[in-house]
Amino acid sequence: MDNSPQSISPPSVDVGVDPISQGDVEIETYQVVRPDGSFDADRVPDVDDEALRDLYRWMLLQRVYDNRATKLQRRGRLGTVASGRGQEAAIIGSGFALSQDDWIFPYGREAGALLMHGLSMRDLLLYWRGIEDASKMEGANIFGMAISIGSHIPLATGKAWGMQLAGEESIAFANLGDGATSTGAFHEGMNFAGVLDAPAVYFCQNNQYAISLPFEKQTNADTVAQKALAYGVDGIRVDGNDVLAVYNAVSKARERALEGNPVLVEAVTYRRGAHTTSDDPTRYRSEEEVDEWEKRDPLERYQAFLEETGRWDDIDEEAIREEVEEEFSAAVDAADEFEERGIEEIFSYLHEETPPELQRQLEEFRELLEERPDMYEYIETRPKG
């Protein structure tokens, strides 16, 4: 028999216990330009017209890059790629708010932000072609792509902390999706950031899907931004399809981070394409839903703002499009010219000094390939299972 107090007299009188729950904290979604193109003049960032035009150019570049990369993959000339279609404002608005000295911890969809940060488009394409050299992310403060979802969050925290200890005036900036917020690494990295006052910004592009899982099944929390409070860091929720809002939000977050207040920014947006080129989203979401978000297109909204403020006339959209198309073609040509890869790349960089057994494995394999050139043929023609 259950003689515990609970079984005898369940508490029925109000003794003043008042749990906190969803909805107790109201979180505003920051906006500058509304979906209909109207905007809040006080919130327009104080940047020159050229910068405002650049923002458009970069968003267009992101869109062209995603289209072309996807097509390239379809023709077998690129590996699996993840598109940022629909997220252009989140990607570009955030990238535009960073300093070249900041470190980006990328998550895969933010081509435009990485290119803006100094990465060459050739190298980005080579990375998705499975070329080891491209993982260097040469010439830009960019860490390796976080293919293991969420695993990079503590790394960004550590990098930021190190930068702070060294007295640098820059931040670590981690991109992540809504799926990553479920991982242990995210929780641990965020908590550490709070404890260490790390100068870091965690930019969650909440595109509503982790492959097929909709955001409402990813977490029972109403927002990602509210999680900031639990970690003792600042939080911002921003309309991720409003490039000026994202730019302002991340600029503010960066400023706070430099003061020792890490910030979790949630940009509410939508992944209009597939998760990657291996995915078929028609299996798990409706066309109506996708259409609904297409109406909130970030480029169109920004164009409306530019038109409204008389800046659109100075923008030759066709010319920009042609220019970025050419830029992409040139990058593909450069990637095609990249010399054939050698097997030593598998072995190099694993240790500062290659241990004897590993050296032996490399040499034996090299000898085998010299003796048996037919192996190359096999390797090139082998069908994929």
Added chain:
Amino acid sequence: MAAEPDSQTETAADESTGETESLTLVQAVRDGLHTEMSRDEDVVVMGEDVGKNGGVFRATEGLYDEFGENRVIDTPLAESGIVGTAIGMAAYGMRPVPEMQFLGFIYPAFDQIVSHAARLRTRSRGRFTCPMVIRAPYGGGIRAPEHHSESSEAMFVHQPGLKVVIPSTPYDAKGLLASAIRSPDPVLFLEPKLIYRAFREDVPSESYEVPLGEAAVRREGSDVSVYTWGAMTRPTLEAAENLESEGIDAEVIDLRTLSPLDEETIVDSFEKTGRAAVVHEAPKTGGLGAEIAATLQEESLLYQEAPVERVTGFDTPFPLYALEDYYLPEAARIEDGIRNAAEF
């Protein structure tokens, strides 16, 4: 072309209707899940994208529609959470089959596997058990991005209390999965995704088991014993066929269960041939090849006529896909290894 592996020598089902269906390996996994879920309502499937989407490789296709969201559970993105929750369900008496989308993403769950799943029975002195099967596609060769191609089976074989199973044919995939799900203890069930759709085989429609812990002789031979598993079975058979013209008669053994190893079959074959090669795509050092070589030494030293050859992946991380074909052992390298063992 490799010879079609023939696993039809297995004892068939209890209630044979004789009906079969020609299935790929991944379809056989799906069929195995379906069969087990139909016969036991405690069996639940859970993981990332296993529900509505039917799994990224379609291994759970249609199960969500048939069994509903309480038995085919789309989980948040967190491997540790998926496995940890499954362990709790198993301890309660369910038979969860959590999926890791790729073996390369299992590591956050490593803590749950080694700290809880593998030792739940012993640390609770038999009060709780963990009848759970973690499914994970493993291995390279499909031009996937980083972390999508690992073969880290040895890490799990090293963990006491955990069984590790790898099918190499559709027939075995279904039968081994059934045995794994019915097993009273936790099983890591690794699926060679390179051959998920590489060939078809007649698979009985009804329920049947292929017992855990039993290797299969895929090709009988008298000169060299070649031990392998998973996606390496086909190129190994191909190598064995190629070597016939050189007068080398290789026996190819598909281990199927890596933990516990079928020592009897391993040793019997070696005592016949006196020579051995092990083929695996995982790195060489600390791999299963070493365990097999040591077993042969312990059990059959006086039969041994040559060093045990290891044809394996290199002691490096699996490369990005531009170089992956160089990393994976293929028929020519395997031939060389078998030849070395035969001609020593």
